[in-house]
Amino acid sequence: xxxxxxxxxxxxxxxxxxxxxxxxxxxxxxxxxxxxxxxxxxxxxxxxxxxxxxxxxxxxxxxxxxxxxxxxxxxxxxxxxxxxxxxxxxxxxxxxxxxxxxxxxxxxxxxxxxxxxxxxxxxxxx
Numbered sequence: 001x002x003x004x005x006x007x008x009x010x011x012x013x014x015x016x017x018x019x020x021x022x023x024x025x026x027x028x029x030x031x032x033x034x035x036x037x038x039x040x041x042x043x044x045x046x047x048x049x050x051x052x053x054x055x056x057x058x059x060x061x062x063x064x065x066x067x068x069x070x071x072x073x074x075x076x077x078x079x080x081x082x083x084x085x086x087x088x089x090x091x092x093x094x095x096x097x098x099x100x101x102x103x104x105x106x107x108x109x110x111x112x113x114x115x116x117x118x119x120x121x122x123x124x125x126x
Contacts, residue, residue, distance in 0.1 A: 002028050002098040002115040009094060009120030017084045020120060022096030024077040033101045034079040035113055036070060038092035038122075045095065049081060050106035059106040064090075086124045093119040 003025035012018060022034060035050035049070040050059045058070055069082040079096060097113030107113065 002032055002100065004096050004098055004115060004117035006094060006096050006117045006120040009122045011123045011125065012086060014086060014088055014124055014126050016086055016124075017082070018086065018122060020081040020083065020094055020096075020122070022079040022081075022117060024079070024098065028077065030100055031102055031104075032098045033105060033107055033112075034072065035097045035107060036079075036081045036094060037097060037110060037113075038090075038094045039119075040092040043092075045110050047108045047110070048094070050108055051079060052104045052106045053101065054104050057104060057106045059108050083122070086122075088124045088126045091122060091124050093121050095119045 005023045008020040031053040036048040037045045038048050039045040047061050049068055051070045051072050055072050067085045072079040096117045098115045099113045
């Protein structure tokens with residue numbers, strides 16, 4: 001099991017930036033894919049971004065493409081989500097998910113992930 005913990009959320013004005021971090025437990029060995037998902041009140045959890053083990057493959061939801069950037073530092077067991085030009089519709093709880101995978105791919109479905117963090121709230125005010 002991969003243990004995850006998100007941080008970096010907060011309350012910002014529209015147009016501002018935030019950087020979320022997903023810390024993976026230091027005892028985790030092997031390759032794993034990480035995805036960021038978000039869930040707004042009354043809505044289902046939706047894909048935001050994902051990154052393969054090597055970082056060579058990334059994927060983004062159309063709603064965030066060009067504004068959000070996912071990256072990872074495997075030496076520090078951390079995955080980042082840089083969010084720029086935030087909009088009120090980006091308001092949600094953001095979760096990172098992980099799954100062990102020996103290949104190099106960025107999965108985009110909620111059911112592709114087996115382990116989840118507790119989430120961090122992002123609120124964008126207009």
